[in-house]
Amino acid sequence: MAKVIFEKVVKRYPSGDRDTVRELSLTIDDGEFLVLVGPSGCGKSTILRMLAGLINVTAGKIFIDGKDITRLHPKDRDISMVFQNYALFPHLNVYDNIAFGLKMRGAPKKEIDDRVREASALLGIVPLLHKKPKELSGGQSQRVAVGRAIVRRPKVFLFDEPLSNLDAKMRTQMRAEISRLHRRLKATAIYVTHDQCEAMTMADRMVVLHDGVIGQCGTPHEIYSTPRNTFVATFIGSPPMNLFAAQAVREGAASGLKINNFVLPLPHLAAERLETGRKYTFGIRPEHIYLADRVPPGVNSSMPLACEVELAESMGNDVVLHCNSGGLAFQASLKHDFPVKSGDKINVVFALDKSHVFDEKGERVA
Amino acid sequence: MKKLALYLILICAAVSFIYPFLWMAFISLKSVGDAGARGLLSSFFTLQNYKAVFMEIPIGRALLNSAIVALSTTASVIFFSSLVGYALAKLRFSGRETVFMIVLLTMMIPGQLTLIPLYTLIVRLGWIDSYPALVAPWMISAMGILIFRQTFISIPDDLIEAARMEGCGELRILTSIFWPLSKPAMVTVGIITFMNSWNEVLWPMMVVRRQEMMTMPQMITTFSVGGQSGGELGVEMAASMLLIIPILAAYAFFQKYFIDGIASTGIKG
Ligand SMILES: Nc1ncnc2c1ncn2[C@@H]1O[C@H](COP(=O)(O)OP(=O)(O)OP(=O)(O)O)[C@@H](O)[C@H]1O
Ligand SMILES: [Mg+2]
Numbered sequence: 001m002a003k004v005i006f007e008k009v010v011k012r013y014p015s016g017d018r019d020t021v022r023e024l025s026l027t028i029d030d031g032e033f034l035v036l037v038g039p040s041g042c043g044k045s046t047i048l049r050m051l052a053g054l055i056n057v058t059a060g061k062i063f064i065d066g067k068d069i070t071r072l073h074p075k076d077r078d079i080s081m082v083f084q085n086y087a088l089f090p091h092l093n094v095y096d097n098i099a100f101g102l103k104m105r106g107a108p109k110k111e112i113d114d115r116v117r118e119a120s121a122l123l124g125i126v127p128l129l130h131k132k133p134k135e136l137s138g139g140q141s142q143r144v145a146v147g148r149a150i151v152r153r154p155k156v157f158l159f160d161e162p163l164s165n166l167d168a169k170m171r172t173q174m175r176a177e178i179s180r181l182h183r184r185l186k187a188t189a190i191y192v193t194h195d196q197c198e199a200m201t202m203a204d205r206m207v208v209l210h211d212g213v214i215g216q217c218g219t220p221h222e223i224y225s226t227p228r229n230t231f232v233a234t235f236i237g238s239p240p241m242n243l244f245a246a247q248a249v250r251e252g253a254a255s256g257l258k259i260n261n262f263v264l265p266l267p268h269l270a271a272e273r274l275e276t277g278r279k280y281t282f283g284i285r286p287e288h289i290y291l292a293d294r295v296p297p298g299v300n301s302s303m304p305l306a307c308e309v310e311l312a313e314s315m316g317n318d319v320v321l322h323c324n325s326g327g328l329a330f331q332a333s334l335k336h337d338f339p340v341k342s343g344d345k346i347n348v349v350f351a352l353d354k355s356h357v358f359d360e361k362g363e364r365v366a
Numbered sequence: 367m368k369k370l371a372l373y374l375i376l377i378c379a380a381v382s383f384i385y386p387f388l389w390m391a392f393i394s395l396k397s398v399g400d401a402g403a404r405g406l407l408s409s410f411f412t413l414q415n416y417k418a419v420f421m422e423i424p425i426g427r428a429l430l431n432s433a434i435v436a437l438s439t440t441a442s443v444i445f446f447s448s449l450v451g452y453a454l455a456k457l458r459f460s461g462r463e464t465v466f467m468i469v470l471l472t473m474m475i476p477g478q479l480t481l482i483p484l485y486t487l488i489v490r491l492g493w494i495d496s497y498p499a500l501v502a503p504w505m506i507s508a509m510g511i512l513i514f515r516q517t518f519i520s521i522p523d524d525l526i527e528a529a530r531m532e533g534c535g536e537l538r539i540l541t542s543i544f545w546p547l548s549k550p551a552m553v554t555v556g557i558i559t560f561m562n563s564w565n566e567v568l569w570p571m572m573v574v575r576r577q578e579m580m581t582m583p584q585m586i587t588t589f590s591v592g593g594q595s596g597g598e599l600g601v602e603m604a605a606s607m608l609l610i611i612p613i614l615a616a617y618a619f620f621q622k623y624f625i626d627g628i629a630s631t632g633i634k635g
Contacts, residue, residue, distance in 0.1 A: 054527050075533040087524035091546040101532035104542075148532070 002065050002155035002188045004028040004051065009060035011046050011212075020046050021212045023060070031186045033179070037199040038209030039235070044192040047209075048158050051190065053077050064155055075104075080149040081158040085165060086141040088133040094120075094144050095129040101152045119151040122181070139170045146178065150185060157182075157189040163198065175202060196236050200224070208232045230281055230362040239286045239320055241356070242330040246282040248274040257282050257357070260328045264302055266352065273365050274357070280365065283356035286320065286333035292347035294338070301349035309344045323348065387610075394603035415604035419589075422601075425608065427578055428585040433612075435500045435581055436563040443559045444552055446506040451514025452540050456526060466515070473508040485572050499573040500581065504563060510555045517551040518544055553623035561613055582609050 004027070011021040021043045028034045036044045049055045051062055053074035061070045069077050080101070088097050095116055096103075102112045120126050123143045133141060142162060149157055159178070163171045179202050182189055193199055199206050200220045208215040208223060208231075215235070216228040227233035227241075234240040246257040246264075255274055256265045259282055266274070274280065290296065292304035307325035314336060321332045321340060332348055340346065357365045395411040419425055453459075454466050484503050493499040521544060529539045545552065570584040580588070586609055590602040 052527075052531060054530065073535070074527075074530040075535065079531065081528070081531045083524050083528060085522075085524060087522070087528035089525060089528070089543060091543075100529075104533035104538065148528075152532075 003030045003063075004156060004188060004190070005063040006047075006051075007061045007063065009047075009050060009062060010058045011043070011050060011055070012058045019058070019212060021050070024212075024214065026207065026214065026217065028188060028190060030188055033182050033189045033191065033202060033204045035199040035203035035206040036190065036192045036209055037194065037196060037206055037235075038215070040194060042209045043212040044194070044209055045160055046212075048081075048160050048190060048192050051156070052079055052081050052158055077156075078152075078154045079156045079158060080152055080154040081160065082142075082145045082149050082162045084161040086133070086145045088136075088141060088144055088148070090133050093130050093132055094125065094136070094147075097133065097144055098147045098151050100148065105152075115151050116147075119147045122150070122184075123147050123177075138166050139174065142166065142174060143177075146181070150181070153185075153187075155188065157187055159189065159191040161193055162191075164193070164195070171198075178202070196238065200236070208235055210235075226364065227283075227356065228364050230283070230358050233283050233356060233358070237285055239331045239333060241283045241285045242289075243358075244282045244284075244328065244330070246280045246357075248276050248278050248280060250276045260326060262303075262305065264350070264352075266355075266357075279360050281358040281360075281362065283358060284330075284350045285354065286331045288351040288354040289330070289332035289334075289348050290351065291334065291338075292349050295349055299351045300353045302352055304347040304349055306345065306347050309340055309342055309346060312340050312342050312344075321346075390603045390606060393600055394607045396600055415598075415600040416608070418598075418601045419605045419608065423585055423589050423605075424577060425582070425585065425605070428580050428582045429608070431497075431500075431579060432564060432582040434497060436560050438497075438501050439504050439563040440556050440560045442501070442505040443507050443510050444556055447510030447555060448514045448518075448540060448545065448548075448552070450506070450511045451518055452536075452544060454511065454515045455518035456521075456523070457536070469508050469511050473512070481569070481572065488573050494573055495576045495579045497579075500570060503569070504559075507555075507559060510559065513551050513555050514548070517548045521547055550623045553620045557616060557620055560616060564609075564613060 006024050006026040009021060009024045010019055012019045024047065036047060038044055046055070050057050053069070053072060057070050061068055063069065064077065064079075089100065092100065098116045098119060099112050102115065107115075116129075117126070120129060123146060125140065125143050125147060128136065128140060128144070133144070136144065142165075145162070162178075163174050166174060175198055178191075191198075191202060203220050205218060206220055206223060207217045210231045216223055216232045223232060223236055227236065230243060234243065244259045246259045249256055249258045249263060251263065255276065256263045257274070257280060258264075264282065290299065290301065292301075295301050305325050307323040307328075309321050310324050310329075311322040313320040313322075317336050318333050319336045319340065321334060323330055323332055323346075334340070359365050394415050395413070397410070397412050397414060450469070454462060454469075488494060488499045488503075491498075493502070525543055525547075526539055529543050534542065565583055566581070567583045567587050570581045571587075574580055574584065577585075586602075586605040589605060
């Protein structure tokens with residue numbers, strides 16, 4: 001239905017002394033579910049609200065289906081939005097809340113009724129139609145808000161942290177429901193969250209935002225497996241990726257990274273790109289660290305590293321170990337099929353083909 | 367015991383408020399000879415005084431004039447004050463706080479001070495003896511603006527944004543979202559304005575001379591003070607009763623909202 005293009009969009013709030021969003025260029029394809037994720041205050045809501053037309057754009061242009069909508073009033077953009085705290089109209093019952101937008105646009109009564117009933121059936125809120133918003137639970141309110149958004153069949157759906165006021169169980173359920181709804185409606189959707197779990201599970205493509213610039217844009221898998229910089233690397237993944245300060249060294253023909261007091265030999269691929277003597281950052285995800293005597297077959301592992309377990313956190317089927325090896329602190333996430341306690345001494349290895357190397361500026365090298 | 371004392375005091379207070387009113391009501395129902403008596407009750411009540419009022423002065427026409435003036439003033443105050451209140455509470459523009467300060471300042475200027483300039487203006491406009499003369503100067507009120515601003519400020523911005531997304535312009539947001547959400551404030555402003563407008567004597571005296579344009583209080587004042595009533599207390603009181611009844615009716619009808627409104631805004635007329 002709709003392709004959205006941001007072209008060098010800049011936002012500076014009148015009260016701000018710097019740009020909140022800096023030269024954002026981004027294309028969202030028709031029918032795509034794009035998730036904007038980033039830490040609090042990075043400008044996610046700002047981007048969404050510029051697209052919605054709720055705040056104006058300082059510079060740059062926004063297009064929907066090739067039409068420049070940068071200066072249009074929100075009501076003329078054919079976009080609907082689901083807010084974090086639902087923003088249902090308290091004086092109207094559920095039916096009238098859902099019907100509100102259609103009424104404002106002067107749709108015929110019969111059509112309004114058909115569409116409201118269709119949308120509420122889809123969301124399972126038919127029994128609530130005559131209730132007032134204050135009689136609804138959080139999950140029900142959120143469904144009504146989604147109903148209000150879909151009933152108009154807009155070109156683009158916007159979601160601003162729609163699930164953050166719900167409890168964990170409800171959140172998982174609504175997450176699945178919104179994904180299902182999106183597949184059914186095939187509309188372009190932009191979804192803002194600071195919950196990386198939501199981002200990873202729902203996104204066709206995700207954008208990791210950092211201080212008003214795009215840290216990386218790609219499928220969840222791309223972002224997880226090849227993060228473009230240290231910010232993205234540590235933001236996505238839980239527990240976060242371990243980063244070690246390292247220096248490139250050469251021992252004969254092989255090159256490696258010197259971390260602390262040991263040298264990590266590197267796969268050839270990476271070795272070619274390293275400049276001997278320069279400083280780098282070595283990254284390894286906790287789930288790519290194994291016990292030396294339990295390395296799964298096919299993993300290209302490093303030499304064993306002796307370390308002490310300072311804390312073992314059991315997560316049910318995983319256990320997260322906070323390890324320390326001669327002052328080098330890191331976390332390892334292991335399958336919970338053997339006993340490890342705090343204070344134990346263990347030997348671990350890193351899966352080298354799953355490791356990451358970043359340069360001094362934090363940009364990905366390999 | 368303490369409670370009993372409290373109730374006694376409250377009853378005394380209530381009686382002292384109500385007594386003059388009751389006295390008026392009873393006098394208006396007594397026959398001419400009976401009116402001078404001290405007590406409230408009388409051997410028989412009559413509507414004769416009311417009949418006299420209707421016979422001697424065109425009170426029907428005055429009632430109509432008053433209704434037209436008070437209702438249009440009230441509607442206009444609610445509309446324009448809420449419009450300004452909305453802008454002051456929710457729209458962002460430079461000078462907003464200054465405008466608000468000016469509105470507050472106008473509340474501190476005594477009304478009598480502006481009467482002469484207003485009168486001159488009305489004369490220049492050639493509006494003497496017309497409805498516009500009675501309505502136009504009072505079409506918006508600072509008190510109304512203040513009450514609406516305070517009420518609107520507590521309505522979350524999210525609702526405005528949601529309404530904009532759903533296709534509302536600013537005026538639609540005001541009428542379809544803000545009005546229904548601030549009924550107590552609307553009723554408060556409505557009743558206070560209606561009462562003030564309905565009871566106004568001085569201004570109509572200045573701009574209306576022809577009898578058929580006179581409002582109720584003006585007519586009744588002229589009638590009682592001007593000697594047309596022949597100094598009959600009963601008839602004068604009957605005329606006054608006719609003046610009060612609409613206000614009582616309106617108050618009884620909107621009482622629930624009115625009290626809510628005063629309690630929530632902390633403002634009364
Ligand atoms: N109306 C405003 N005026 C001035 N600065 C603002 C305004 N709204 C937001 N900001 C600033 O812009 C930055 C980005 O805000 P934004 O709301 O877009 O963040 P966000 O990524 O949505 O964060 P969160 O996850 O907390 O919702 C913040 O530093 C914030 O302080
Ligand atoms: Mg936000």
